[in-house]
Amino acid sequence: MGEPVPPPPRRSSGRGASAQGSAGLPGSTAGSTDRPRSGRNQPGTSKISRIVSPADLRALDLEALALLAEEIRTFLVQQTSRRGGHLGPNLGVVEMTLALHRVFDSPADPIIFDTGHQSYVHKIVTGRSGDFDRLRTRGGLSGYPSREESVHDWVENSHASTSLSYADGLAKAFALRGEHNRTVVAVIGDGALTGGMAWEALNNIAAAKDRPLVVVLNDNGRSYAPTTGGMAQRMAALRLRPGYERFLDQVKNRLPMAPVIGRPLYSALHAFKSAVKDWFIPQSLFQDLGLKYLGPIDGHDIEALEEALRSAKGYRGPVLVHCLTRKGQGYPPAENDDAEQMHSPPAFDPDTGLPVAAPTRTWTGVFSRKLVEIGTEREDMVAITAAMSGPTGLDAFAEQFPDRTYDVGIAEQHALTSAAGLAMGGMHPVVALYATFLNRAFDQLLMDCALHRLGVTVVLDRAGVTGEDGPSHHGMWDMSLAGLVPGLALAAPRDAVTLAEELAEAVVVDDGPTVVRYPKGAVPQDVPALRRLIADGGDLVVVSGGIGAVDVLTEPGPGQEHDVLLVAVGAFGSMAIDAAARLADQGIGVTVVDPRWALPVAGALTLLAARHAMVVTIEDGGRSGGVGSAVADTLAGTGVPVMVLALPQEFLESASRSDLLTDLGLTAKDVARGITEKIAERSGRGSEELNHGGSRHGSSNHKSPRRNGDLNGQDRNGSARPVDGAAMKDERTAGEV
DSSP states (O other), rough: OSSSOOOOOOOOOOOOOOTTTTTTTTOOOOOOTTTTTTTOOOHHHHHHHHGSGGGGGGGOOOOHHHHHHHHHHHHHHHHHHHOOHHHHHHTTTHHHHHHHHSSOOTTTOOOOEESSTTTTHHIIIIIGGGGGGBBTTTSBBOOOOOOTTTTTOOOOOOHHHHHHHHHHHHHHHHHTTTTTOOOOOEEEEEEEGGSSHHHHHHHHTTTTTSSEEEEEEOOOOSSSSOOOSHHHHHHHHHHTTTHHHHHHHHHHHHHHGGGGTTTHHHHHHHHHHHHHHHHOOOOOHHHHTOEEEEEEEEETTTHHHHHHHHHHHHOOOOEEEEEEOOOTTHHHHHHHHHHTSSSSSOOTTTTOOBSOOOOOOHHHHHHHHHHHHHHOOTTTTTEEEEOTTTTTTTTHHHEEEEEEEOOSSSOHHHHHHHHHHHHHHHOOOEEEOOOOGGGHHOOOOOOIIHHHHHHHEEESSBBOOTTOOOOOBBBSSSHHHHTSSSSOOOEEEESSHHHHHHHHTTTTTTOOOOOEEEOBBBBOOOOOEEEEEEEEEEEEOOOOOOOOOEEEEEEETTOOOOEEEEEEEGGGHEEEEEEEEEEEHTOEEEEEEEEEEEEOOHHHHHHHHHSSEEEEEEEEEETTTSHHHHHHHHHTTTTEEEEEEEEEESOOOHHHHHHHHHTTOSSHHHHHHHHHHHHHHHSSSSOOOOOOOOOOOOTTTTTTTOOOOSSEOOOOOOEEEOOOSSOOOOOOOOTTO
16 A cells, blocks of 8 residues: 655754763763764764664663663663653653663654653664753753654653554554554543543544554653642552552463363363452453553563563454653652642752742742632632643642542633533633643633623733743734633733732623733743833823723833834833833834733723834734734724734744744844834835834844844745734744744
């Protein structure tokens, strides 16, 4: 049925070389700094440096593998201690990953890692240890599987519960093409089986008895924190099963040899097996689904793992191999971290596991404290998390109000509809998610919350450009999605004070959903407002708060014209004030406003726009369907031109937030320059319409920048295309997304 499907093409990344990643380990040497990005390690005395492909593992005996596993753990601790990363999950899968690559022939046999954050060992085994010095940096090694990096990385996954569906599709494709000698492997764990999509996939996988597909369950009983719910209870029961299984194996092997009664008694016991299992141990869930089940296996015993995996590979049908692992294995600070087992720590002291940076006031922390305060005042307040209580700041609320906190597992869709039910029942739920994960629950937000006009508050952490976790974690789609939802109000606080205010305003809304979004990391200094205004008919009235009120942050001085209304969404308040000061130095009068509740567009904003020559919006979200787009639609027909500065509708690379915003022209200097150029352009071409689009203004470290207002750009194939408002691309260095 056609030619065999090759593994995914390895794209040339064009990225710069890095130093050998195992430098500093016992017995290791630093490699060349001009090594090409081939993933091949330089010769050295460390065991890691000699692993350039999975084939190198197959020549090692068990003793050598054990020493390699120990060295890999030391390597992981040293590398992640420098700039952070997913340490705990990877420490727990060292032996499992080594066994997988010894048994299966990657990339011909695809190995799909669910969520992807536990793929560091896989990257080492496939020859990328030399790139770990630049882990999670611009142009460096991704913290997740990356098709740009290696043919061994089939997918760009970093959202949970997807691996089984990828595997199901690959297995079907191989079967249709007659490639029956290929086995697909899906590694799933870290709570991903609490996601409904995984069970949808298992339902389909189990239906095909002749497609070689191995599901490796990495059962460590945790996602970030200990997994909760009925599935977790069932898995906990299975974790207690090894002794029972060993007993059955002994009976199976010895009883038939007994004279006269041996075989009849064995048959009777075999028939009695289901009843015994129901009595002592919950019946095997996976066998009931129709999957062959092997396990539980000690996930840190390479020999046992290989035996089970070879058996699974030989079955030539769908098999689940249940491996018991320990998150943080081999590193005491992680093993002793009861809360998260160092799931994804920032830079830390490798000797102690303690963070090296001094604690800062974070957006998450401000939200956490305010939610507890509101919960103390209101007994109808409940909190919901999708397996991320700590990272989203719900731990404090859960500690004080455990009966009003629900961890639903990795199940954002269920979280939103369950929240709708809670609202119907007279409670006010606050659902705390990462902004990037709201994408998964859009239908529930639209049809289950908004359609029923229910008071559900969704708090989105890590909104906008998030930094080092890369394209799948930038929370840049939420405002575009929220703008489609009738009756929804979205707030984007600029500082700690407005976050507390807007959260308090959100939870009193009982006739529709509200969203409060904020970025990752440290909260900036508070930015006080000159006044807060709300529309009262055709007038602007000073008020103290409320949805629909906008904050004036700065305005033109005496005698200056009101040239520009600069609408700064969220954390761009301080930057917009800086840009206004730069423009004032050029004689351009700017009023900076924070819309507070950015969607829907406030009447006060419309009235203010009518008093200015042009409007410029700045937002930390995608251009299409965002706040700027909504402002432009609202002002259409008024004669007031709108210039939108926003994120381009493309997948942004991994880099620091500040670097990406600089690259995108979302800095005070670039915003001021773009506005100056636009004003000059309009003055020189009075009849020309203002292009509704931001620009990549091109900071000094980027060549040939395209200026704001260019009417045409070039796509990646060199064809002309209209600029529709996304931040435009300049000429980039090779390898940048």
